[in-house]
Amino acid sequence: MIGTPHASAPVLAAYSYCEAVTGQQAGNFSYGIRLLPTAKRRAMSALYAFSRRVDDIGDGPLDDESKRLRLEETRAVLGRIRDGDVEEDDTDPVAVALAHAARRFPIPLGALDELIDGVQMDVRGETYETWDDLAVYCRCVAGSIGRLSLGVFGTVPGARDAERASEYANTLGLALQLTNILRDVREDAANGRTYLPSEDLAKFGCSAGFGSAVPPEGADFTGLVAFEVRRARALFAEGMRLLPMLDRRSGACVAAMSGIYRRLLDRIAETPQAVLRGRVSLPGREKALVAVRGLSGYDARSVHRQTARGRA
Structure with a gap:
């Protein structure tokens, strides 16, 4: 061994x-x-x-x-x-x-068991009636990665609220996964999968699904995306409270990955129907710029400003 x-x-x-x-x-x-x-x-x-x-x-x-x-x-x-x-x-x-x-x-290896559980949910073709239902799935496939990552990063000695670090890491995972779900609605529909909660789809007239490049007739697809974007942004704001608990380079790593996804979320919010035409993504140069800024510009004060804006 x-x-x-x-x-x-x-x-x-x-x-x-x-x-x-x-x-x-x-x-x-x-x-x-x-x-x-x-x-x-x-x-x-x-x-x-x-x-x-x-x-x-x-x-x-x-x-x-x-x-x-x-x-x-x-x-x-x-x-x-x-x-x-x-x-x-x-x-x-x-x-x-x-x-x-x-x-x-x-590293909390049990979180990888949760990841396997989440993929088994995909294999079973599970759908989700409410956000609480979907959050269980997101915790398995993405919150688990946040908690695993925290095992590698660790927290700085004396960090305030360090006992909540795992909770915040999990919440960041949920934010990233919801962003992925919005980005991939057309691709997932083509594979016979629907992740957005059924009650949300019904609320905005989107229960017919996303099988084409245009929303279902009579659907408020823009309203649906705006609703889910607000939810994702609130999750990011909560999860970003993790960053002051990390050392500089670990915090920069998390800030970079979160920054890339938050920019992606902004793109989706600006042009909601783009996700029905194909996968929305950021150019490699823009991702690299976010990563470099994460290392050179990360500090606890900027994190507090970002979380304050997210809660506003």
């Missing part, structure tokens, strides 16, 4: 694999973790690579029964990591890297 935090050659190779996966597939996530010191960046890459594996099973071409089997196999790998049964020469580099990261940092 991997017995010490020291990174041997096989462990370093496993981390390199995870960093390659992250660089190729992580998109917005990768811009934030570039700001972290090496050990934390490697740990976050291991978390991403494992999470990517889980997501790919849920989104892949397998039939539902095969997906369920693969997810349980992945849960078994997680159990081996938790029990310390992963050797440095294991053939699974993601397991090797994550096992090492979990020994170096107090």
Whole structure:
């Protein structure tokens, strides 16, 4: 088993694999973790690579029964990591890297069980009547990532309200996931999935779904998007209270990822029907600029100003 935090050659190779996966597939996530010191960046890459594996099973071409089997196999790998049964020469580099990261940092591995639970909800084709129902799903697939990340970041000694750090990390995850849901309404509809709460769809006349580039006849799609954007912004404002509890580089990482998603949310708010024509995204240069500003301009006072504006 991997017995010490020291990174041997096989462990370093496993981390390199995870960093390659992250660089190729992580998109917005990768811009934030570039700001972290090496050990934390490697740990976050291991978390991403494992999470990517889980997501790919849920989104892949397998039939539902095969997906369920693969997810349980992945849960078994997680159990081996938790029990310390992963050797440095294991053939699974993601397991090797994550096992090492979990020994170096107090990562709450149970949150990865929640991620698997959330993807199983996708496989079952669950829909959500209310925001409270959807929030359970969002906690599993995104709040879990916030809490896992906090295990790597840690909090600064003496941070005020540090006992609420996990709550705020979870809330940021919900904000990011709701932004993703708004961005992907057309793509999800094409895959037979609807995430927005049924009661919200009914309220704005959108229960017919999003199968075309125009809203359903008589629907107030702009009103629906504005309603969900306000909810996401309130979640961001609450979750951003986490930032003063983090060290500068961890805080900059979170600020960068949150900033990218908040800009994306602004784009969606400005042109709601754009999400029905395709995936709304930010140019790479704009993402990089947000990330650089996160490292050079992050400070607790700016965070307090941002959260105050979000609550207004």
